[in-house]
Amino acid sequence: MKRVYNFSAGPSMLPLEVLKKAQEEMLCYGDSGMSVMEMSHRTPVYESIINAARENLIKLMNIPSNYKVLFLQGGASTQFAAVPMNLIGRTGKADYIVSGQFSKKAYKEAQKYGDIKLVASSEEDTFKYVPRVKKEDFRPDASYVHICFNNTIYGTKYPYIPDTGDIPLVADMSSCILSEPVDVSKFAVIYAGAQKNMGPSGLTVVIVREDLLGGALPYTPVMLDWKTQADNDSMYNTPPCYAIYIAGLVYEWLLSIGGLEEMKKINVAKAKILYDYLDRSDYYIAAAEKESRSMMNVTFVTGNADIDAAFAKEAAKNGFMNIKGHRSVGGMRASIYNAMPTEGVIKLVEFMDKFAKENPKA
């Protein structure tokens, strides 16, 4: 068996320890006599799995007791609609910051449900930085403010948490959740698809402050009403059982290495190897502005589209997979989530250096 360094933006690498544990337990979980995939979700053994996953996520992220953790389906994209449906009812207005393709999609989706203001956007500058906003930029009667905390496609991340005063702040954290500690109390809602940094696709985590439950628009599908899901402990219907189980193993793995403080140290050092090299290099150019750089998705170009294409091809031949940039922007993107070992980044930089020497730009 030869495993590659997989730089995919998602679904992405999982910790080897997690995959091995899942392999060990694949045919028979504990003394249940069956795989987790075959279990009824309404059994004590499965309840212990989902409860442990929830408790461990609360511990890892230090989630205050006035928040609910929901394990849902439909991906982060479904939350683009669920967010307005659950929150906009108070005033019919919401404010959005657009810092990349996903926040733009969220902004567009929200327009179906109310009066949506675009507070700031970096689209004119091809999303290479995160807009700076002030409290005064928001409408005082906005029901909430929506941001995308880490912009997976462009490789940018908020270097700050916007101050929205009393207006609930909602953040899509799909591609940075669990990469470092965040002060959950600064956010009213955090949501994330699992497939970037938490587990397999099919699971979406929503962390919501309790006082925001119960105000969904009357036509909200019951499955998208966070209150229904909270009241039923994410088991209104069959939850994504196996994905929750794997996410639970990822949470255990994170706790075993010392939690998010430790994870952050590793991630900071790992990203620094790549960014330091990009800054030293006169062959590669980092795509994102320094202040807004993401620790999870590192985007760069050579300045020549043909060389970029050759790079991605040659990289794959050498075991560095999925390094081609998103189809909408081109160039290269190395997604270096929690499960990417530091060694993978060191070897990538060695390869980049070799490639640069062997492929002069003319």
Ligand SMILES: *Cc1c(COP(=O)(O)O)cnc(C)c1O
């Ligand atoms: C991947 C991603 C999404 C889309 O997630 P799905 O689970 O595919 O719907 C949304 N937002 C961000 C920030 C992402 O990285």
